[in-house]
Amino acid sequence: MKRFKKVLSAIFVAALVFTGCGNNTASAASSVSSQAEASKIDESNLETMWVSGDDVNVREGQDTGTQSVGKLKRGAEVKRIAVHGEWTEIYFGGESRFVSTKFLTDEDPSSSSGRRKHSGAGFVVCIDPGHQSKGNSAQEPIGPGASTTKAKVTGGTTGVATGIPEYQLALDVGLMLQKELEARGYTVIMTRTSNNVNISNSERAAVANNAGADAFIRIHANGGGASSQGALTMCQTANNPYNANLYNESYALSQAVLKNFVAATGAKNLGVSRVDNMSGINWCQVPVTIIEMGFMSNATEDRNMADPSYREKMVQGMANGIDEFLNR
């Protein structure tokens, strides 16, 4: 009986192999006709896709059993001819070939220009361009119920080489970030859109709270020595007396923004500072980060931050960080 079963299964396997061969022959034939069609294809009309897997096989047919004619690295660009369910037909080496559809994406991984579609849909981001043209030295508590007070808002620092005031830099970059985040689908609330305002740091936090912001980003630049350099972000500590419950989220936001900012700009990474003496953080009821984009006391960083193409990199980095935080 056992023997009989073995014989039967051997016949079954043989039949499968035979069927398999038949399929291969059929797909080889269709591949040839596709190649003929592909030779007429104008590559510039094909949609660009990117490889989202590691060492992805390019095959002759729509079957893992067909010959692999090459491998594509993650991030490689391919031209798509057509999608056939699990297999995508691409133009490869002048011929029609196939890769598994699941290893392709329409997002350019190397692009910093936000090809990600609608990543911001449904999210509200509040942007606070730091400072304003005239500081307000009147005092306010540094947190709800605090006896310690601080100036409501200061004027900020000034670029040592460019003479640009920090409030102007923060506003210019903040407005660029607003535009970029809106293009990515976010709803953006600004604490200010001009320099001639008088809004204290706790009032800025209230704007973010009232908006129910999913993330609150406060844009600043640093002052220090002439050779001080690099970017950092700030959030509260895990023991903050006012909003320690937001520490985990604020820290994750701070990390994501800083990591992506440094990646986009090449700035030195000075890490995430955890502090409890910032009114604009302590009054927050939403995840918050302050970014110090660079040192205005360092002539090179000051000039960089005034440069439109560097500003674009900073904005892309911040937007990528917000994307990463909110889509984590």
Ligand SMILES: [Zn+2]
């Ligand atoms: Zn500042």
